[in-house]
Amino acid sequence: MRKDLIESKKAPEPVGAYPHARKVGNLLFLSGVGPRERGTKNIPGVELDDQGRIVSYDIEAQCHSVFKNVRYILEEAGSSWDALVDVTVYLTNMKDDFKTYNRLYAEYFKDNQPCRTTLEINCLPTPIAIELKCIAELSGG
Numbered sequence: 001m002r003k004d005l006i007e008s009k010k011a012p013e014p015v016g017a018y019p020h021a022r023k024v025g026n027l028l029f030l031s032g033v034g035p036r037e038r039g040t041k042n043i044p045g046v047e048l049d050d051q052g053r054i055v056s057y058d059i060e061a062q063c064h065s066v067f068k069n070v071r072y073i074l075e076e077a078g079s080s081w082d083a084l085v086d087v088t089v090y091l092t093n094m095k096d097d098f099k100t101y102n103r104l105y106a107e108y109f110k111d112n113q114p115c116r117t118t119l120e121i122n123c124l125p126t127p128i129a130i131e132l133k134c135i136a137e138l139s140g141g
Contacts, residue, residue, distance in 0.1 A: 010072035012036035030134040035065035059097040079136040084114040088133040094120035
């Protein structure tokens with residue numbers, strides 16, 4: 001594997017042909033990270049029907065899980081939560097989920113406030129309600 005590609009042993013496996021992250025100079029670019037759990041198709045807070053469609057979900061549980069997964073990737077790549085400089089957040093239901101997500105985001109980022117963009121999108125590749133795309137600094141370049 002190329003040395004600039006990062007594959008976390010703790011974060012959920014990618015659902016396509018991409019690494020968890022890639023180092024470029026003193027920056028770390030994370031691929032989209034969702035709330036799934038590694039080694040399983042389990043998504044915290046999500047209930048699916050027999051056809052795999054979302055019956056209900058808990059955005060708070062998904063937020064905690066996605067933030068944990070981002071932290072795993074950052075730390076395994078030699079970066080940290082406090083080194084995040086830019087976060088793009090994708091929500092599938094801005095109207096119902098933004099208030100909860102924004103409250104939790106403020107708690108997680110009270111000591112570090114990276115630039116942030118939040119977008120509503122129609123759906124994500126797996127039955128999740130939130131995904132983060134992040135850029136962080138690396139020490140030592």
